[in-house]
Amino acid sequence: MATGRTGPGIRIVAHERNELLSLVLEVASLERARSFLDKRGMTSDVSEDEIGISPNFVGCLNIRLSE
Numbered sequence: 001m002a003t004g005r006t007g008p009g010i011r012i013v014a015h016e017r018n019e020l021l022s023l024v025l026e027v028a029s030l031e032r033a034r035s036f037l038d039k040r041g042m043t044s045d046v047s048e049d050e051i052g053i054s055p056n057f058v059g060c061l062n063i064r065l066s067e
Contacts (some may be wrong), residue, residue, distance in 0.1 A: 022062035025052075030067040 015021060028034045032049050037043040045052035045064075053063040 020061065022064065025065055027065045029067060030065065033065045034067045 030049075030051060034043065034046065037051060037053060041052050042057050043051060044054040049066055051065045053065070055061065
């Protein structure tokens with residue numbers, strides 16, 4: 001979700017449940033992020049453009065990294 005802007009940004013999408021369902025963070029290097037997570041056994045659900053962080057490490061929250 002690159003916008004050409006610098007710095008943090010947040011997008012909130014309405015949902016029927018009143019809770020945080022997932023969080024997608026943009027990283028500078030998906031390969032470096034994957035290496036970091038793999039070394040610590042924290043990698044979950046890997047696709048071509050996203051890496052998931054294992055819910056066991058983040059209180060069952062769905063956190064994904066994208067480039």
